[in-house]
Every structure is written in C-alpha cells, then in structure tokens.
Amino acid sequence: MAEKQDKISFKKNAFIDNANKMPEFENHQQQTQKNTTCYMCACRCGIKVTLENNKIRYIQGEPTHPVNKGVLCAKGNAGIMKQISPARLRQPMMRKPGSERGTSEFVPISWDEALDMLTERLQKIRETDPKKLAFFTGRDQMQALTGLWAQQFGTINWAAHGGFCSVNMAAAGLYTTGFSFWEFGDPDWERTKYFMLWGVAEDHASNPMKMGINKLKERGGKFVAINPVRTGYQAVADEWVPIKPGTDAMLALSLIHVLLKNELFDWEFLVRYTNAHYLVVNTPRTKGDGLFYRNSNGTPQSWDLEKECLVNATDPKIKPALLGEYKAPDGTQLKTAFTIMTERYMSDEYTPENASKICGVPADQIKKIALELAHVAFKESIEIETEWTDWTGRKHDKFIGRPVSMHAMRGISAHSNGFQACRAIHFLQVLLGSVDSPGGHLAKPPYPRHVAPPIKPGKNVVPGKPLESWPLGFPTEPEDLAIDDEGNPLRIDKAYSWEAPIANHGLMHMAITNAVAGDPYEIDTMIFFMANMAWNSTMNTTKMRENLCAKNEDGEYKIPFLVVCDAFDSETVGYADLVIPDTTYLERYDTISILDRPISEPHAVCDSIRAPILEPDRDVRPWQSVLVELAGRLKFPEFTSDNGERKFKDYKDFIINYEKVPGVGFLAGWRGENGENSLKGKPNPKQWDKYIENKCFFEYKLADNHKYFRGANKDYLEFAKKSGFNSSSDPIIIELYSEKLQKFKLAGMGLYDGPQPKKERDQFRLSRFFDPIPEYYIPLEHRCTFSQAFPFYAITQRPMFMYHSWDSQNAWLRQLQAHNYMHMNKAKGEELGIKDLSWVWVESNTGKIKVQVKLMEGCQSDTIWTWNAIGKQKGKWGLSEDANESTKGFLMNHLINEHLPCADTGSPVTNSDPITGQAAWYDLKVNIYPAADDEQFGVYPNFEASTKLPGRPETKDILRYNTKKPVRLSRSLIDILTKGGFEK
C-alpha cells in the first residue's frame, strides 16, 4: 500500500501547486473528530465522526479499526439521516387513558413517572412469579447486559432475536466445530483460494465480506455462490449455483458423496481433530444404540490399529481406526462414527444424480465443484512456517492449510432443516481439513469453545431470587431441557422444550402467540427492546397485530402490560402501554463485549465501545442506563452492595466495575488499576477514557503460533483458558458424530434413561430429525403443503444498503428504495402470463398479498423473492401517509405462519427448525397469479394510518442538510472569455 501511495504521488508537485490555489474549503479549526462504533447495522465498524457547528459534518470508516479498516457501507454513510430522523422518539409516553392499544394515542410522561410505573410493576412480578415478565430484545448488541438483567430479575423468559435470525448457524457450529460463521468465524481472506458462499441474502457480514471478496479476487481465487437469487454478492461470483431453497444440505452432502467415493478427504485431520474414529454402539432399536462406547470412566473408546484393542479415544499417541466394525469385549457391536457417515453419504441417496433432482443443480456441476474443492484443498495446500505444539505435545514446524473457505447465513439458517444443513456444510469443511487451517475457515476468539459451551439454560424460577444460571444455554441431553415434570415447557416461547430442545437463542417469534394463548401460561408484562414485533420482525404480521390487542372476556388485554423501548417510532411502538425512548447510537455509551458478541478478528481478540458524539436534543435515555437504574431500584443482588446500597452509579460505572469472574469484565482492554493488563485484570477506573483515547476499540493480536488449529493447539488452549475464554485447556474435539443429538433421538424413540417426550408428535420430531450426523430432509412446511397448490418457494433478501438496519426512515437510503417488488424468473413469469411490473396475488396457506411483480433472469425458476422490511405502516417511521413504503411497499410476513400448517400434528406446533427452534420463514410455499384488471394498483393488505406521536416535528418537502455555508470554487472571467474548446 505504501508503495502504491508513493507511486500515486509521483506528480506530487502538481498537486501542491493546485493545492496552493485552492480556497480553504474546510475550516478545520471549527471541526472536531470523535471515534465511536457504528450501529447502522450489526456489523460494528469503527467510525470517525467529524463535527462542525454541533452537527455531523462527516462519518467515515476508521482506518485502524480491525473490522472495517477504513471502509464504510451505505448505511454507515447515512448515519446523519438517522440522527436527524423525524421518527426519533422524544420523551417517555404512556398509552392515552381510555384509548385502545395499537392506535398510537399517547400522552407524554416524565422519566420519573415512567420509571416509577415500571419499577412498581416489575417489583410485584419479581416478588410473586418472575417468569410473568417476558423480556425480548431485537437487534440487541448488549445481550451480556440484558441477559444478566433477566437472570438477576429471575425470569427465564428472555431472549434476543437470534431465534429468527441465525441460531441455526450458531448452534450447528457450536455443536460441531466449536465456532461458526460471522461473529464466530471468518474465511481466511488473506490466503483462501476457493470461496463458497452459501445462502447469503445480502446479509452478514456487511463490510468484512466485501473486503474479503476483494482480497480473494486480487489473489485470483474462485468464488462460488450458492443462492436461488443472483443479486449483490452473487453478481460477482465466478460461478452461480441457482439452488432450490431449502435443499442446501442435499447439495453439501452430495459434494461429500463425491469426495468420499473418490477417497478425497483429509484422513489425518479427521483422526486428530474430530471424533470420527470414536466407536459407536451399534445395537439398533435398543437403549444405548448410537451412543459412544465408553469405558467404566465414561471415556469414549477407539480401536487401535497397532494394538488391535480398544483404547481411550482421547488418549494421545493412539493409532485409531477411522473405519470398521468391531466388537467390544462385552460383545457389544461397534462401528466407528466415520463408518456410519460413509455408509450414509456414499449411499445412492446422495449421488449427484439424485441430488440434482432435489436441488435443481446439474449432477455434473456437483461433481465438478467437489473435485475443484479437492484439488484446491489437497493439491494447492499452503504451508506457514511456524513452530507450534499440538495438544498431545507433538511439535510441528509448520501449519498446513487447505485454502478452501465457506461462509453461510440466512438462506441456510431460516429453514426448518437449517441446523442439519449448516452441519452438513461444516462436515464438508472438516472432510477437506479446512477448519481453522490456513486458507480455510478460521475461528474468532473467544472461539473456538468446547463442544458445546458448558452453560446450561436456567430453569428454576424462584420469587425474589435470580435465576440459577443464564436463561439461555446449551443443552447437551434431555435432562437440560426447561420443562416441568409433566414435560410441559417452562418458557413462554417453549424454548428448550420438546418442541425445540436446542433453542439456544430462544423463540422470540412465538412469544406473543403463546402469551396470548396462555400456553403454557399467562404472563403479566412483556418488554420489547428494539424489536419490531408488530411488523417485519414477526411471522404472520396481521395476526400478530390482532394478538397484541387481544382481550380476555373481562376486557383486560391478554398481554396485560406491554413496554416498548426503541429509538424510533416503529409499528410496535403503537402497541405499547409504556414507551421508553432510547437514544440514537451517536448519543450514548455502549460496550461490544467479549462476553457477548465480540468484534474479534481471526487473529486478534477485539472489543469496542460507543462513546457519545452528540448530546440528545430530546428527553431520551439509553436503554442500558435505564436497565442499570431499574436493576438498582429492584435491588438485584449483582447490582446491590452488601449494605443494601446500589453498587453501580450508572452504566459506565457498571461496565468498569462489574466482574463476571474476578478479572473478567465487559471490556477486555486496559484492565488493571492502571490499565496495564489486557484481557484479564482488575477494574480500571479510567477504562472508558483509555478506549476513547484508542479510537474506541481494543485489539489484542495473537502470537503466530496461536493462530491455527486452535482446538488442538496447546499454547492457544492454555492462553484461552488463562484469558477466561474457556474453562479448560482440554482439546476442542470437532464433533462430527453428535452423541448429544443421539440422546434426544433416543428419548424420542423411547430408548433413553431420562426425560422422554409423551406426545406422539414430539416423539416423531425427535426420532426423525435429531440425527447424530446430518442428513437432508424436506423442510417441514414443504412436507405439509400441497405442492400443486403452492408451487413456488418464496424467500426474502434485504438490500445491502438497509441490511440489519432500521432505516426506511432514512432520507438518503429510502431514495434508493422506497418500495419493493416481488421478483420472479422471467421465463417462468411469461409462461404463467405474468407481465413485468404488473400486479399479482401471492397466496400461501396463511393468507394472501397483492404486490407488483418484476421479472428477472437471475432467479431460480421455482422461486419468487422480495426485499424484506421495505413496506411500512402508513404514518409510522416519521413518513407521510402517502409514502411509497405504505402505498407500494409490502411485507411477505403476512404469508408466513408461526405455526406449521400441518393438520396431522394435533396441537399447533411452531414453524421452526425442530432442533433449534429457528423460525423457518424461508420455508414458505406460495402460489402466484395475475391480479384482475381493476386491481392493477395498490398493495394488499392495508392498515389504517397511525396517529402522529406527540411532539413529532412537521417534516418539510425540502431537506437541505449541511453543516456550514459552502466555500465555492469560482472560475475567473478571464478564463471564461479566453478559453477555447479543448485544444491543447
């Protein structure tokens, strides 16, 4: 880069001459620069904000920041328009006495009134039955705090939006390799030569992905995109694979089929880093079948090829058989885990020819990709000369890398077979030996963690007491479920019940439905933070809006008290009984903590903060400060000193002084009394200042010998333990074969010594879907939807300039897109008599919508899709009632049911992945047909315009934002009169 700059300034003198002739455009004396962390989406880039006359002159990427290294996306660049949005909430409000919920009629109240009202209500709940508080947060980047708060309150009913975002990805990774995609792992962009992008709907991760694609292309690497739609990233892919939605597992496993058939896999990697050689009990239809064969100490066993006997599978220096069937001394039939895998994946079910029928991807293309993967992994492997030690103590003089990498997200995640599909992708990575290897898929500290992370979901709700553990955790066996003795769910969203046993992120999408149905019980108060549950962040939007207003026979609301905290006038705000106005991201302190969802890079432990750039000009407070305040008022043990006094003055004080375990707090940088410690150390009273001094982030770079194979890297494992990432330095063994899943399967089959489901439906789901090795199965909704009636897959994407943001109110971004179309394959549309830009009906089992259609080539022919969350309710988000978002924009959510449409399941069951409870909103099947001639304009359904909030400023038809009078550059009269054309 330095070289490039020297070259580019080759004609430096000319630049200087010109500069001398220039007026002083920017008055730098009246400008100040401050750093903070962007929050226009969940990417958390570092930004440098230039202020002028107390207004934002310019927001740019911070060049030294580990996440974005100076670049910034469209959202980040549009921060100014968020800061001046007319949709910003201005003061606490309560529903106008006598008005109906959902009408947006509010009266302003003071903060004292709001906090008193809330404290009183919460106090009562906490003292009687804490689970009557359901606290769900949306795109929350402070789950470490909101989770702690819920745990201290004593309610198990807390979760963030992961249940409808990406829990399948997180869970599949954490139950397989110990890390996953996005926040948990990244392709080794510096070295990878072959990159497969699976089902990324222009979503996570925003800037890092773009920067990575650049690096890959500069290196001449190949980019394969697997996606039913070719927009965004897929546009620049070398090869586009238009797959049928929900069939990715089949493709991944068929690739595995080809690799196995040709014996193309990393044998050493499998033996050394995975449990593929573990012996599995092979006694079908009896108790214990499918579990690891263990010795009396409970240690799994392997067959040693030299000793020709059973040995501890985890002992160093054994020479275990990867393949084969064996007999235990007690006569038990055993098979290696890998044998089970090969038997399944080499079967005819997964031949490219068969896969082709299901995925719509030609068999030859599947073979070709598999052999390309093998070529790059094994013939173009790379070596990094660094001495390192593996967990057995063996020294290596280099890291050997398989430069194949993958990234997968929404399109895998949001299907009811997404967990197994994501595991299948990890299997592919493992077979190629590209997990945490140079050029492969790298973990980001504090990951990898042991499979699965040793945190169990809390379940003992005791009045007036904190929950014994976090509300969310990682069940490894049926005993860990949050169910009562009868097997009924303990949580309002039924996470960790038989319906969704490994629901690591909860099922926020079920919370309203279940609370209104009183199933499993009724609640008193629901708090939503930054979650638009009455609009685009829910399934079945129309019904959910009715649900929020549903009343008992006595006229009381079924959800008696609804608190909404948001910075903007969202559709959900309209349903609140109490509105708590949040600040914008530029007006507050925040931590992006290693305890939560850190911003680490593969080779650096990182965290960051937000520091206020501007003072709020409204009577608003940051939600985290409100939480700390409430925690103090409610006297949560962690927030209260022994003498009953508040332990923390405010949020900043809490962040400095709270220690999860001694030495470990929310922020890892500049710990110790004088800021001398990294990662672990005593609280530092000046910690915030240190972060601000250092551009609001902390970066701890890993030593060279810590960088790869971290699950088996002795020095790294010890470092991770010392730093508090992991509780032990034992090797992190990749669980190809998941005994944990098998236990649930056995419970479903009635073969488990422990809790077992009683309902036939649950028994079926467990025995059918909890396969210890991934398989492809037809997504649940597809199984029970008549394909003749609903022949199309319907999915959504979010445009890059709005992804994961809240920004249809953004005056600049909405110019790019103020309404959306339903896109479909051009030839298919023409075949059905659907004209470009005509209006069509789209119908599902749940409902129908009328929308405008756009035909395109880059769309799988059985798929229709639209941009998500563009449509808005009339009058919300500070928009006028004739805004395109409500006249032409629409939501697909109206078509998606939160319950499966199957009739044969008895009581309604969630439309989610049966393993993780991930909302299966990509499973939607629909029909599409032209609207009548007299219906050729306007979306359906429509909703009444929202009442204007008190104090909302009038918006003008003209916006002319700037921070100063412009300094113009003028042309002289002489020049005008004397200059001819362009003659030299």
Next chain:
Amino acid sequence: MRLGLVVDLDKCVGCSACAIACKQWNTSGTSGSLTDYRPYGADPSGVFFNRIRHYETGNYPDSKTVHFPMSCMHCEEAACVTVCPTGASYKREEDGIVLVDPEKCMGCNYCAWACPYGARELDREEGVMKKCTLCVDRIYDENLPKEERKPACVMTCPTTARYFGDFDDPNSEVSIVSRKRDGQELFPELGYKPVNQYLSPRKKVEIKQHEISEPNLVRKVKDWVNKVVEL
C-alpha cells in the same frame, strides 16, 4: 494532470456505499447542500452525484448480474463544457476536473442534455447544476491525512472497486490497473474521451479438478484400508 476514477465492475457488489458517501461528503462540501425532495414523503428524490444501476446479461441460468456505478467521467472533450453558454461549466486546466461554478450557472440544463452519462443533476432549490467534483475539496486539503486525500466514494468502497488518481502519470495506480485490466471507457462512439475507466468482469476463474483414477473406484467402505495415523 488528468484526474479520474477507475471502477472495477468485477468487484462492485452494488452496495451503494459510494453513492451515499458522496452524498454525505458533498452535502456539506463545496457544492452543498445537495437538496432532497420529499425526504419523508411520496417518491423521495434528491441530488446525487453518483448512482448505481444494476444490469443483467445472458439468460437464466447462465445470466450474470452487473452492478454499474456511474458518476462524472471528467471527459477530456467534455460536451457539457463546450455547450455551456455562461462559462459556469468548465474543465480545470490543472487537473482536468470538470466543475460547475454555481455563482455563474443560470440553470438552463443544457449541459445535462449534452452529457451522455447522466452525470449532472439540477438542484431545483438552488437553480444550479451540480455534479461530481472528484471531491476537489478533499483531494487538495493538506489538513487531511495524506491517505484521506481521495474522493469520498473511493475511500469508503468496501470492495476496493474504485481507484482514484492521475491518468497522465503512467505509474499512478489508476494507470497501472487500467493498463493491466484493459480499462474501457463508456460510449466511446460519442468521442468525448471520458477519463474514467471501467474494468470489465474478469473471465471465470478456472480451477483444476482433482484427478480421479477412475470414477467411483471405491464402491464400498470395506474396500478401504485404514491408514495408520497417530492421534
């Protein structure tokens, strides 16, 4: 000097970061404000110097999507300049940047008519024509760190699909990359000699396939021999 941009169509993912960065910088810059019309109402619109269109070529399933950012090309023979009656529109001799002097523009739109690239937009509130300045108010600002003396769009581009520099300097980044990747101008037929260059989507990267001795040689697991690998 002949300053201009190189846009790499092989890397552009159509994210619009450049368009919004441009809007952000310039609304408080020398051409500010860049007026927005109906910012919160129907059909929101406004002055932008850089817009991204999206095209498709070929037919499904062999279609290709191309994101296509366009801003002023700073043509060597800029028709927008020759047609301007007032002299408000001009091409700087020093560096070739095509600019509008807002104090002199009468808002006749004639230059916009002459521009084939849609690079000029009238600010209806101010009544003057506006356009990309190549961030003339950044690139010469010696109070900015050296590496930030670039147009906002180039600085922000997450895929490095935009380069800025002097095409007269054969060793500048833009000259090198444009030479190496056979940079193309848009609409060469019109003869305006646009300075900005476009790099075409590259040919598909071909990766060798792993050689296989005979397809599906191994039919059963039992055919395999266990390899001895020490744990």
Next chain:
Amino acid sequence: MHPAFSVIFFTVTSGAGYGLIALLCLLNFLYFGMLLDKSTFFICATVGSALFTMGLISSTFHLANPKNAWRAFMRFRTSWLAREGILAILFYPILFLYLFLVYIDFQIENFMFMQAYSFFIFLMSVLIIHCTGMIYACLKTIPQWNTFWTPINYITIGISLGSLILFFILDFNNYNVDPYKYYLLAAIAFSFFTKISYYISIRGSRHNIGQATNAAIKLKSTNVRLLDVGHTGGTFLTDEFGYKVAEKKLFRVKTFSIISGFLAPFTLIYIHSFVFESMLLCILAISLAFFGMVAERWLFFAQAKHVVNLYHGSQNV
C-alpha cells in the same frame, strides 16, 4: 425529451419573427430598394420584432436561475446557445439602426450601403435561426436532433411562417401578391420537404444499450438489460430525460402537425390565390400553420430520446 412549453413557444415564435425580418430585408435587397410603403414595412418589422422578442423572453422561463441569464453570452466561442444569445442581442441595435435608416430614407443617398445592410440583416436573421437549430443539432447525446436537417428545418420553417405572415400583411394592404404567392407556396412546400427528410433521417435508432455499457461489461452476450435503476422515486435524470409518450399519440400529433402545419396552409393559400380569394382563408392558414408548428416542435422534443435512457432501461435510442 420533455417538451417544455416555454421552449416550444420560443423556437416557433422567434423562428417566425426572424423569418419575417429576413424576408422583409431580402425583399428590400431583391427589389433594389424599398418595395413597400413605410407603414407596411414598419408593421412587418414590428410584428417580426415582437415575435422574436416574445420568443426570447419565453426562453428565459425555463431557466432555474434566471438572474444569471445575462451571462449566457459569455461562451460564444464554443456554445451555440451563447452564439444564439449574443447574435439575438446584437441583432437589436443592428436592426433598429437599419429601421432608423429606412425611416430617414437613407437608401436614397446610400443605395449600395443599404443594399448590403439589407442583405446583412437577412443573413443575420437566418444565422440566428440556424444557431437556434444548432443548439439542438450539436447534441450527440440526442440522435433525433443530431442531424443537419435540424437547423435546416428550423430555418425553412421559420422562413415559411414568416412568409405566411408577410403574405398576409401584403395582401391585407392590397399589394399585388401575384409573384409572391408562388414563392410562398414554394416556401411551404420546401419546408415540408425538409421536414419529411428530417423524419426519414431519424428513422430507427442510432444507439443501443450495448454501446452504452457493453464496452465496459465486455461479456460475450450482448443482451444487456436493466435490472434495477437504483432508485424508486425518480430523479432529475428520469424527470428530465425519461419523457415517454405513446406511439399512438406521436402518430396523431405527427399527422396533425403535417396537415395543420404544411398541407392545410398550402391548400388554403392555393385556394386563396387561385380559386377563391378570402382573407379569412389567409388568417386560417396562419393560425393553422402556427398550431401545426407548435405541434411539430412538440414532436421534435417528444420524439427525441436522450442516450442516458440507455442506462435507465431503454434498449435503443
């Protein structure tokens, strides 16, 4: 292109005005001195000046920043618009001096000088109309304008309108228009011929989306199509250049403009001259011609497709 009324009115009236003046001076030149009596001459000159003045005033209405309109003369070296402007302004003193000289019978003493002066004004008037035409014809971005038939059309139509007006005034003032009516019919016919030639020359399209993008996209397949224009609410570019009109409407307007602008005036003048003399026919001919030319000028804009549309979804322009 969006047919702005101010510009249509400007080009039609100023063209007619300069056409009338040009003809008036040409008559003086050809007839070696004053053919007309002074009052008729000044009526003609006043009508002509009024027409082009109205046109010029109207042309400023489409300026977004008219306070800088005075600067429009600065770039005569390269800009046809500036040339038109500066000539139009210079034309005033030159014409007024001429009129003054005519008023004081300057030609009696200085015959050759006034001959030259007459011819000079004739040339200058034609040149101004030519400049007006070149404002449009020089734009390579608009293929329907970028043809030499454009300035020729402007000149022939301006002259034919001016001729009609002059004919009417002469006839009204009982001049013998015998020789003149042949000329007038020829002028109308010639303008019609140039217009038809123009229409023939702009048939089909000159540019396609391939030229606009393919050079850069450089993929084998040439069928580039717009997927998304990148904004949903319209922009200056789509407002200014995205004017679309139905083919049917274009055809109707074209038929009207040909009949009303050329065929009807020709026929009416013919009838008036050879069959049935009536000033009403003359008035009708002028009115129809004027409306026909407004329609013709509307078409001139409405039919013109800016190449920027290639980036916004048009496959050809």
